[in-house]
Amino acid sequence: MTYPANLKYTKTHEYVRVEGKKAYVGITNYAQDQLGDIVFVEVPEIGRVVKAGEVFSTVESVKAVSDCYAPVSGKIALVNKKVTDSPEVLNKDPHGEGWICAIEMSDPSEAGKLMDVAAYEKHAAEGGGHH
Amino acid sequence: MAEELKKTPLYETYLKYGGRIIDFSGWALPVQFSSIKEEHHACRNAAALWDVSDMGELLVEGPGALDLLQFLLVNDNAKGYPGRVIYNPMCYPSGGVVDDMMVVCLKDGKYLLVINAGNIDKDFEWVSTAARYFQGVTVKNLSKDVAEVALQGPNSERIMQRVAKYPLNEMKYYHGAEHVDVAGIDTLITRTGYTGEDGFEVYCKASEGPALFDAIMDADDGDGLVPAGLGCRDTLRFEASMPLYGQELDQNHGPLEAGLGRFVAFGKGMYFVGSKALMEQREKGLPAKLVGLDMIEKGVPRTGYKVFDGAGSKELGYVTTGTYAPTQGRYLAMAFVPVDQSPIGTKVRVEIRGKKLLAEVVKMPFYKREGKKK
Numbered sequence: 052m053t054y055p056a057n058l059k060y061t062k063t064h065e066y067v068r069v070e071g072k073k074a075y076v077g078i079t080n081y082a083q084d085q086l087g088d089i090v091f092v093e094v095p096e097i098g099r100v101v102k103a104g105e106v107f108s109t110v111e112s113v114k115a116v117s118d119c120y121a122p123v124s125g126k127i128a129l130v131n132k133k134v135t136d137s138p139e140v141l142n143k144d145p146h147g148e149g150w151i152c153a154i155e156m157s158d159p160s161e162a163g164k165l166m167d168v169a170a171y172e173k174h175a176a177e178g179g180g181h182h
Numbered sequence: 183m184a185e186e187l188k189k190t191p192l193y194e195t196y197l198k199y200g201g202r203i204i205d206f207s208g209w210a211l212p213v214q215f216s217s218i219k220e221e222h223h224a225c226r227n228a229a230a231l232w233d234v235s236d237m238g239e240l241l242v243e244g245p246g247a248l249d250l251l252q253f254l255l256v257n258d259n260a261k262g263y264p265g266r267v268i269y270n271p272m273c274y275p276s277g278g279v280v281d282d283m284m285v286v287c288l289k290d291g292k293y294l295l296v297i298n299a300g301n302i303d304k305d306f307e308w309v310s311t312a313a314r315y316f317q318g319v320t321v322k323n324l325s326k327d328v329a330e331v332a333l334q335g336p337n338s339e340r341i342m343q344r345v346a347k348y349p350l351n352e353m354k355y356y357h358g359a360e361h362v363d364v365a366g367i368d369t370l371i372t373r374t375g376y377t378g379e380d381g382f383e384v385y386c387k388a389s390e391g392p393a394l395f396d397a398i399m400d401a402d403d404g405d406g407l408v409p410a411g412l413g414c415r416d417t418l419r420f421e422a423s424m425p426l427y428g429q430e431l432d433q434n435h436g437p438l439e440a441g442l443g444r445f446v447a448f449g450k451g452m453y454f455v456g457s458k459a460l461m462e463q464r465e466k467g468l469p470a471k472l473v474g475l476d477m478i479e480k481g482v483p484r485t486g487y488k489v490f491d492g493a494g495s496k497e498l499g500y501v502t503t504g505t506y507a508p509t510q511g512r513y514l515a516m517a518f519v520p521v522d523q524s525p526i527g528t529k530v531r532v533e534i535r536g537k538k539l540l541a542e543v544v545k546m547p548f549y550k551r552e553g554k555k556k
């Protein structure tokens with residue numbers, strides 16, 4: 052399983068793609084594979100302020116319910132309508148089309164503290180802890 | 183995977199076919215091979231094969247066998263004859279359920295009771311205790327000696343016929359045959375299942391289970407047969423509104439509440455365990471009724487979620503099973519509610535992560551196949 056080098060990762064299997072002040076957030080390929088067929092994504096409201104480590108979204112597969120934790124703090128700037136209309140996009144393209152929302156970062160230095168791809172690959176290969 | 187999990191004789195077979203193994207109430211079983219949705223659709227449109235060897239089997243035999251079954255089980259097993267299969271809840275005197283099962287009449291005075299994996303010890307104890315009060319009947323627990331696989335889906339007969347030396351087109355629904363040669367293996371085949379599709383359940387000696395599974399998989403000739411796991415087994419039986427013990431039926435919820443009144447043979451001419459309580463429920467009204475729910479507001483209703491009235495103020499009951507239903511593409515549930523809230527079209531609310539989302543009572547089963555073989 053491969054992970055893009057331009058993303059930053061969390062131990063709880065979220066990623067961020069930083070574009071300026073915005074951090075696009077989703078769940079990793081490892082997370083979608085563990086969950087199986089994703090059938091529902093609960094997205095946060097635009098404008099909601101989230102703190103790093105707080106639950107910002109819930110992803111449900113046929114068998115499991117999984118909370119997603121905000122990798123960075125800030126205000127929800129965008130939500131991806133595609134994931135609410137067609138949750139299976141999280142299975143098909145988790146790191147691309149399957150982003151969940153974009154956070155307008157209040158402290159961009161937080162993103163720098165997340166795992167890089169090498170550290171995340173190691174984490175996932177070791178079984179990924181508990182999602 | 184932890185060593186202490188129970189394994190069926192087909193554990194190695196799951197690994198060979200790429201099953202993802204999980205701990206399912208103490209059993210190491212595959213939740214999926216490819217994907218729950220893919221396997222679900224394969225069963226509806228083509229065929230799917232499961233190992234269900236975790237299921238238990240009790241052999242009830244002797245001249246007193248029928249009397250024992252008539253006493254312990256709620257259906258009329260006197261209607262059985264060799265080759266006939268009858269579905270039966272087994273009740274407590276309270277009307278709650280010990281287990282539900284298929285009773286296969288092998289010959290007069292010889293019955294195979296196919297019971298749920300989680301209830302094997304409890305059922306064996308329950309049935310053997312009752313058997314002491316009957317003359318000429320023995321109860322044997324064959325659960326560890328028997329492997330069982332389930333081939334389900336519209337292409338099942340075509341696939342099975344390539345390996346079974348038996349005219350399967352003559353086997354009617356809820357009927358079966360003993361000592362059928364399947365690729366050289368001595369099997370019992372019944373035309374039954376737990377998916378809402380046509381198909382077969384095939385039993386053999388535990389040690390021959392892996393060879394039986396392989397023989398059926400290899401009999402596929404462009405028929406779209408896939409190996410399938412627990413995940414879609416649950417979504418398929420759910421869409422067909424078939425009860426799962428521990429969810430739709432349990433110690434506190436009997437067959438009438440679960441909508442299984444057609445399997446309760448009050449007219450069989452004798453007392454049976456649970457008959458008094460069930461008769462009272464029928465006359466005085468049911469404490470709760472199982473209904474189908476369709477989510478109007480999007481959300482996944484799941485087992486144990488609370489159900490409220492349409493105003494969201496009064497708690498009515500709870501979801502027994504709920505999921506995204508792949509065939510309908512809807513979020514559906516089965517739930518216990520009071521009888522006055524059970525008519526089709528009643529609006530209720532399901533509490534999901536603190537939000538009470540609107541749902542509507544709809545008809546069950548959610549799925550019924552066309553041209554069902556009788």
